[in-house]
Amino acid sequence: MNWQQRAYCGELDSAQVGQTVQLFGWVDAVRDHGHLLFIHLRDVSGIVQVVFHPEAPFYAQARQLRSEFVVSIVGEVKTRAADTVNPHLNTGTLEIEAKSLEILNQAQTPPFEVSEKGFSGEVLPFKVDEDTRLTYRYLDLRRPSMQRHLVERSALLKIVRDYLSEARFIEVETPVLTKSTPEGARDYLVPSRVHAGHFYALPQSPQLFKQLLMVGGLDRYFQIVKCFRDEDLRPNRQPEFTQVDLEASFIDETFIYSLLEGLIHRLFAHTGVTHLPATFPHITYDESMSKYGNDRPDLRFGWELVEVTDVFKDTSYKIFRMILETGGMIKGMNLKGQAAKLSKNILQEELAKGLIPKLGGKGMTWMKVENGQLDSNIVQFFSEAEKAALLSRMGAEEGDVLIFVADQDRALVHSILGQFRVIMAQRCEIIPENTFAPCWVVDFPLFENSAHGLGAVHHPFTQPQGDITGLDREALLTQKARAYDLVINGEEVGGGSIRIHSWTQQEQIFQALGYTQAQIEERFGFFVRALKYGTPPHGGLALGVDRLVGMLLGVASIREVIAFPKNRMAYCPLTESPSPVSSEQLNDLHIRVTEL
RNA sequence: GGGGGCGUAGUUCAGCUGGUUAGAACGCCUGCCUGUCACGCAGGAGGUCGAGGGUUCGAGUCCCUUCGCUCCCGCCA
DSSP: OOGGGEEOGGGOOGGGTTOEEEEEEEEEEEEEOSSSEEEEEEETTEEEEEEEOTTSTTHHHHTTOOTTOEEEEEEEEEEOOGGGOOTTSTTTTEEEEEEEEEEEEOOOOOSSOOOOOTTSSSOOOOOOOHHHHHHTHHHHTTSHHHHHHHHHHHHHHHHHHHHHHHTTOEEOOOOSSBOOOSSSSOOOEEEOSSSTTOEEEOOSOSHHHHHHHHHTTOOEEEEEEEEEOOSOOBTTBOSEEEEEEEEEESOOHHHHHHHHHHHHHHHHHHTTOOOSOSSOOEEEHHHHHHHHSSSSOOTTSOOOOEEOGGGGTTOOOHHHHHHHHTTOEEEEEEETTOTTTSOHHIIIIIIIIIIHHHTTOSOOEEEEEETTEEESSSGGGSOHHHHHHHHHHTTOOTTOEEEEEEESOHHHHHHHHHHHHHHHHHHTTOSOTTOOOEEEEEOOBSEEEETTEEEESSOTTBOBSSOOTTOOHHHHTTOBBSEEEEEETTEEEEEEEEBOOOHHHHHHHHHHTTOOHHHHHHHHHHHHHHHTTTOOOEEEEEEEHHHHHHHHHTOSOGGGGOSSOOOTTSOBTTTTBSOOOOHHHHHHTTOOOOOO
16 A cells, blocks of 8 residues: 555646556446546545546446545646636646556445545535434544534644643543543443442433642543433434543633633634624623523524513403412513514414413413504503503513513523523524633532432532621521633533532532432542642633534534434433343343343 | 334335236336436336234225334433
8 A cells, every 4th residue: 555655636726637546445426428428536535526538448347436435536736718617616626647557445435425526615404314424433434524513623722732731731631431420410330340239320421520639639531422321312412422521620610711711712723713802791690591591592683671560560461460469479581673573473372372381381462563652462451650661671662572571480581581582582583603702600509409418519529708707597598619611602611610628518408408418428539538638729620622623623413523323212222232141141240131 | 212204116205995917216127329417218127005813895005013213202411
């Protein structure tokens, strides 16, 4: 194999005209003119056209070529005549006149087309059932767009490594076979052969190990690492996913913010995005919930939630009055300038009766601002004072649409309006394209109510903002954590916290979570012990690589940037895993499978 | 775990209130074609309509069961 002399198809340029080059690749397309024969030859770098003339001794062999055959071609780089240039191909001003042809391998007709013919202007939509793509992922990966995804992912991860190395971070690997901890998601378990009846767990994150690395004095650690969570899947969720995991000692929140802002700037600059703010705005959890209805605000557009409970405190409108009398709240949103797009029929039938109930709401009140008046099916129930107050509170102008949701359950009001805001913004096409709006969400609550008492909102190693000594449950629920999320365009791309480094404080948290001394010892004994041996103040963050790369490349799903993803059922159609194993294997592992 | 949608040729899809031999495009095969590049022209092959059961004179179409995929909710410290 003459690999030393190899040239890459997509990298040929006019400087090489007249040279003889060696190419390896796959046949992307064949155009047989009976005499003249053209092929597109594809390798990882791109595509070039090869011409076979009928006089060539290997012409008969060339006519045997089919899609996806693997070939070695030696040929002369030639300039194309002006009227035969292909403007859609990077190498479109050139072609290779074949001097020899070797068919290195034949190929069956693939189950779907690998060629994207995409150099023909706009990229044709690739519509093949995803399970079929995953079953033949090696063919799917041959498509130029998939190769671009993985090439770019590699380039972006190199930027991460370079950046963090420059900032004195040390890349350390942590175990994949580790200890199951009852917090958080379900663990993937790995049975031990040597220790009968005992199990390792695959890490949900290297959380405890990276903190132990800080105790170990490594000072600044990072890792690009797989994490595993055995939960039901979502379009943007895989059972195994990749994080940029990092942790640093003797730092505070400001270190993390500026470190990550620098990294995000570099990553986005790589893809040509330069409009990110120098420092990212901070928004508190409470403010995010109240203005955007969730803790991952999409700041690319306005449409903030506005409370109008007080406007209707004496209303005669029966539905509002009933809800307010039982302690409910009314919030609304101004769909700025959307009156023309949203007819009364759409507002009432599709949204109030369709979408809102799907989101969990009982109803929605809407009104349009037309001819200087509020107009809707129920506007006659409101007083002039109420209408005037609404107009001013909502900043309403001609052509606006106001919508309101009322409910006893304040969290439900936020949840409905938060989802409604995003869905309607997409539907009304008000979200600017190719725009990225990052922010830090800060001041998360430390605890939340859970089925069995208090639960940690972030995780139990997060430092409280204040002293929690002696606080009762009610007071604990009002405490804030030193936790932060990095949110871009309404997607959480990373999260972290300043950790607890005092073992007494760590035990306070465990106790608040309702763990007994025995449970603490059994689950986290090794960790609490470590905290007692001189733990430095430290904190860190983890970035979701799949989501971030997916966002940077503008793909529809994280599966587009993962070489071998699982499907929605956590199944791999390519390898057909998971699969049954032999009874010998089970016996070795001391496992008996119960009847299904 | 709960709810919605889908399953027809290799691929993407059409197939009306149940009614002759289930169609289209692309792909594939054969032939023709010396400048194409989504080449063109002519011809051809290719289907247990996801599976099982039921209703009916008759089912791709209606009903039940089941499997698979997908979306939403729960879940995801």
